[in-house]
Structure formats: C-alpha cells, structure tokens
Amino acid sequence: MTVAERPIPVPDEESAPYWEAAAAHVLALPRCSNCRAYSMPPDTVCPHCHSTDPRFAFEPVSGRGSVRSWTTVRQSFLPGFDADVPFVLVDVEVDEQPDLRLIGRLLDGPDVPLRIGAPVAVGFEERAPGIAVLAFELRESR
Amino acid sequence: MSGRFAASNQVAIVGYAQSPVQRHAKQPLGVVALDTARSAIADAGLTVSQVDGFTTGSLFPTAGAHTVQDGVSIVSSNWLAEHLGVNPRYAAGFQGYGQIPGAVALAVNAVAAGAADYVLLHRALHNPTGRYHGNPMREAAGFAQWNVPQGYFGPLAMIALPYNEYLQRYGASRETMATVVVEARKNGARIPWSYWYEQPIDVDDYLAAPMICDPICRYDCDIPVDGVAAFVFTSAERARDLPHRPVYVSGYATGHPTARRLPTHWPLDDIMTTGRETGRRLWEHAGLGPADVDLPQVYDGFSPFVYFWLEVLGFCPEGGAHEFVQGGGIDSDAPGGLPVLSGGGALGNGRMHGVPQMLECYLQLSGRAGARQRSAATVGVACHSSPHFGGAVVYRAQGS
Numbered sequence: 001m002t003v004a005e006r007p008i009p010v011p012d013e014e015s016a017p018y019w020e021a022a023a024a025h026v027l028a029l030p031r032c033s034n035c036r037a038y039s040m041p042p043d044t045v046c047p048h049c050h051s052t053d054p055r056f057a058f059e060p061v062s063g064r065g066s067v068r069s070w071t072t073v074r075q076s077f078l079p080g081f082d083a084d085v086p087f088v089l090v091d092v093e094v095d096e097q098p099d100l101r102l103i104g105r106l107l108d109g110p111d112v113p114l115r116i117g118a119p120v121a122v123g124f125e126e127r128a129p130g131i132a133v134l135a136f137e138l139r140e141s142r
Numbered sequence: 143m144s145g146r147f148a149a150s151n152q153v154a155i156v157g158y159a160q161s162p163v164q165r166h167a168k169q170p171l172g173v174v175a176l177d178t179a180r181s182a183i184a185d186a187g188l189t190v191s192q193v194d195g196f197t198t199g200s201l202f203p204t205a206g207a208h209t210v211q212d213g214v215s216i217v218s219s220n221w222l223a224e225h226l227g228v229n230p231r232y233a234a235g236f237q238g239y240g241q242i243p244g245a246v247a248l249a250v251n252a253v254a255a256g257a258a259d260y261v262l263l264h265r266a267l268h269n270p271t272g273r274y275h276g277n278p279m280r281e282a283a284g285f286a287q288w289n290v291p292q293g294y295f296g297p298l299a300m301i302a303l304p305y306n307e308y309l310q311r312y313g314a315s316r317e318t319m320a321t322v323v324v325e326a327r328k329n330g331a332r333i334p335w336s337y338w339y340e341q342p343i344d345v346d347d348y349l350a351a352p353m354i355c356d357p358i359c360r361y362d363c364d365i366p367v368d369g370v371a372a373f374v375f376t377s378a379e380r381a382r383d384l385p386h387r388p389v390y391v392s393g394y395a396t397g398h399p400t401a402r403r404l405p406t407h408w409p410l411d412d413i414m415t416t417g418r419e420t421g422r423r424l425w426e427h428a429g430l431g432p433a434d435v436d437l438p439q440v441y442d443g444f445s446p447f448v449y450f451w452l453e454v455l456g457f458c459p460e461g462g463a464h465e466f467v468q469g470g471g472i473d474s475d476a477p478g479g480l481p482v483l484s485g486g487g488a489l490g491n492g493r494m495h496g497v498p499q500m501l502e503c504y505l506q507l508s509g510r511a512g513a514r515q516r517s518a519a520t521v522g523v524a525c526h527s528s529p530h531f532g533g534a535v536v537y538r539a540q541g542s
Binding site: 011 | 205206273275276277278279280281282283284285286287288289290291292293294295296298299302303304306307310311352353354355356357358400401402403404407409410411
C-alpha cells in the first residue's frame with residue numbers, strides 16, 4: 001500500500017509570483033495597485049476599494065504576525081496528512097495590515113503552549129522541487 | 143425604507159412530511175424525496191396537481207470527493223417537480239449557505255408575489271458511502287491552493303478556529319459544551335424519526351468522545367444521514383380552507399459577509415459582526431424581538447453555533463452564552479429554561495441541516511407535536527448554518 005502524499009499546490013497565472021517567492025522562502029502577499037491594501041487570497045476585484053482593475057502585485061512582507069486562534073488536528077480529511085497528525089494549525093494576523101489573516105501549520109510541534117497574541121514568524125515547508133508551503137514558528141521561545 | 147417584511151404573516155406553512163433519518167436509506171435519495179413530497183402535499187390536504195411552486199437549497203455539504211448527481215446525492219427543485227410530473231410556474235434553488243432560511247424566503251416571496259399558489263419546499267440530505275469529508279486530492283488548484291497544501295481543510299478545522307478563539311477570549315471551557323450536546327441528544331432521543339431516538343448521552347459520554355480538531359470532538363458534530371423533509375406553503379387566505387392550523391412566516395434574514403478570506407476561514411469576529419446584523423435584520427423584518435420568542439431553535443450542526451446564535455439573537459450577552467448554558471439556561475424541561483434545542487437540533491437528529499429547527503417550530507406552533515407538545519409556543523425562530531453566512535426565520539402561531 002502506498003502512503004498518500006500531501007496535496008501539492010498548482011500555481012496559476014495569477015498566483016505564480018506567490019509560489020515563486022515561497023520557493024525562495026519569502027512571503028509575498030497580493031497588494032492592490034489602486035488602494036495599496038493587501039488581500040489574501042487575491043480576487044478579480046479588490047475587496048477593499050472594489051476596483052475592477054486591482055493589478056495585484058505580490059510584495060514581500062515581514063512574515064511576522066500574532067496568533068488569533070489555533071486548532072490541533074488529530075484526524076485529517078486529507079489522507080496525505082495522516083502521517084503528520086497530530087499537528088497544530090495557527091490562524092495568524094500578519095503585522096502589515098489589521099485583520100489580514102493567514103493559516104499555516106505551526107512547526108514547533110503539537111504540544112507547545114499557545115496563547116492568543118503569541119508572536120510568530122513565517123516558515124516554509126519544502127514539498128516538491130520548487131514548491132514550498134507556508135508555515136509558522138513561534139518567536140517568543142527564541 | 144423600512145426593514146419590516148411587507149408580507150409578514152401573509153404566507154403560512156400548511157403541511158409537512160419527513161422521512162426516517164437514517165445512516166443509509168435503502169432507496170435512492172430521489173425516491174425518498176418523491177415519497178416525502180407526496181406525503182407533505184397530502185398532509186396539507188392538496189393534490190400534486192395543485193402544487194405550482196418548488197424551492198430548495200440542494201447543496202451537498204461535503205468536503206469530500208463525492209459525486210454530485212441530481213436525484214442521487216442531491217435533489218433539486220427541478221428534479222423533484224419533473225419526477226412528480228409537474229411543470230411548475232415557479233422553481234428555484236437557494237445558492238448560499240443557510241439553505242433552509244434561504245429556501246423559505248424563496249417560497250414565501252413566491253407565494254406573496256403570486257408567482258405560485260402552493261409551494262413545496264424540500265430538503266434532501268445524503269450520506270455517501272466512505273468518509274463524508276475524506277478527500278484524496280493530490281493537487282490543490284484554484285481556490286484550494288490557498289488552504290489545502292498546509293493541511294487546513296474541511297469544516298471541522300473551519301469551526302475549531304473560531305470556537306477556540308471564543309474559548310480563549312471569554313475564558314470558557316470546552317467541558318461546558320457537554321451541556322449543549324446532552325440537551326440536544328436528550329430531546330432527539332424523544333423523537334421517533336431521529337437517528338438518535340432513545341439514545342441520549344450524558345456528560346461523561348461527551349467528555350470521553352475522541353477529539354478530532356481541538357477543541358472539537360466527535361460529539362460536537364452532527365452525524366451524516368440520509369433524510370428528506372418537505373413543507374407546503376400557501377397564502378394565509380388559502381390556508382383557512384386547509385385541514386391543519388397554519389403557521390405564519392413573520393420574517394427572515396440571511397447574512398452575507400464581505401471580508402475576503404482563505405477558503406473555509408471563518409474568524410470569530412466575522413461570525414459575530416455579520417451575525418449581529420443578521421439578528422438585527424431578523425427582528426426588524428419580523429417586527430418583534432427576542433423577548434417575544436418562546437421557541438428559539440438555534441442551529442447546532444456544530445455545537446459552537448449554539449453559542450453564536452444565542453448571542454447574535456440577543457438571548458444572552460456577547461461572550462456570555464457559555465455561562466448562560468452552564469446556568470441551565472437552555473434546559474427545555476426546566477421552568478424558565480429557553481427551549482433552544484427542544485426539537486433535538488442536528489446534533490439530536492442527524493445532519494438534516496436546518497430541518498429539525500424548522501420542523502420543531504412548525505410542529506409546536508401548529509399544535510401537532512403530540513406527546514412533546516409545549517403549552518406555551520406562539521413565536522418560534524428557526525436558525526440554520528452560521529449567523530454570518532446562514533440565516534433564520536421567525537414563525538408565528540395562528541391567533542397569536
């Protein structure tokens with residue numbers, strides 16, 4: 001029996017710059033060329049200024065943020081994560097913009113104490129040649 | 143512009159039917175839907191040929207890779223009308239979340255506008271073989287590229303995040319939710335058509351259940367089932383000639399959050415901010431408030447929704463639902479308890495979405511609840527889904 005692999009992201013024309021930056025372990029988030037607000041994920045219309053020509057540019061951000069919530073996944077509905085449970089997912093508000101939220105695995109393991117507001121920094125997991133997936137690490141234990 | 147519903151109390155439910163709620167029906171879902179629809183039409187004292195409107199929300203609420211096939215895993219209004227042999231004047235499906243209040247709004251609006259005289263609303267839910275939400279996808283393309291590669295997938299993680307945010311923010315404990323689930327199962331155990339008929343659980347059972355996505359355990363989730371319910375709507379005027387006491391629709395509301403989010407990301411503040419607006423709109427639409435309601439049936443497909451609905455509808459302060467529950471506030475058998483899960487909800491019946499809430503309002507307000515009939519039941523609210531994406535309907539008994 002083969003072990004299932006985690007699903008691999010498939011970059012498209014719009015998201016390619018995000019995944020290119022991620023491969024270099026840089027978090028680059030889409031920013032509206034009109035109002036300069038970040039949106040994640042990008043959209044056909046800017047959700048902030050409602051411009052129909054947002055021309056989202058993927059700009060590097062600090063990768064720092066704070067934990068707004070978390071969950072410990074003990075059963076994944078994606079077979080590719082069966083070997084990884086239990087793992088923690090953190091819901092992170094990034095420092096660049098209020099309420100700009102990302103979700104990623106916490107690389108510090110399933111038993112680390114967490115609290116609302118805990119500072120984190122972005123990390124990346126190498127999944128395939130040229131493909132790295134966003135994750136987070138706690139900053140305060142360093 | 144007034145937020146009061148112009149057709150308030152002008153359209154009524156006049157009959158219903160519900161199939162057994164079971165893990166896997168012996169017949170295809172479409173067949174169960176047809177039998178249930180015919181029963182509901184007969185219950186209303188009508189014939190199939192009189193029904194000229196059909197509404198539903200036919201979403202198959204799985205994150206899995208199961209096939210969506212009309213008549214098999216979903217049943218649309220058009221499929222149902224076609225297989226009943228009816229060419230309806232009006233057939234519509236609600237596209238959003240909160241399929242029950244959404245489909246009720248379509249039905250009520252159609253009758254009020256004269257687009258149809260007798261509207262059949264149905265909801266058909268299917269439990270496929272295999273894991274309900276299991277998905278063997280190897281590649282995450284399109285919208286899924288933003289959440290799936292990091293393992294954020296499916297509705298359990300979706301609800302776990304705002305629920306944990308709630309627990310942390312308000313200093314609530316997971317153990318308190320046992321009271322909610324035990325209440326739902328207590329009431330479901332009294333309902334012969336429930337999957338959980340005669341199967342109550344206690345607090346120890348709840349606390350012993352396996353954790354799936356902390357703080358969500360198995361019993362915080364409703365169990366997937368095959369089941370169909372159908373209701374017949376007509377005008378208050380036509381309802382007078384029909385056999386059962388009508389139950390009027392006073393108003394409804396549905397939420398539509400505007401924040402751009404990752405797929406299935408429902409932050410607590412999204413739920414509560416848009417949810418408060420859903421609640422405000424509901425009361426304005428129906429022309430009453432929480433103090434007027436004696437049968438508030440909150441949605442409980444995942445147990446934390448009970449807290450969120452109690453708060454956005456104003457039955458307790460924001461952040462206070464866990465204390466309200468802990469203090470016995472939702473015990474439907476206690477004098478002064480708010481019967482929010484008297485119909486068993488989804489946790490006490492099975493994954494019938496918002497049907498148990500709607501059905502309890504109908505049965506109690508029409509005086510058809512049998513041994514479970516409550517003496518004081520004049521105004522009910524039936525909620526469905528999350529307060530920010532879902533909605534609620536206010537029902538009123540005749541003469542109240």
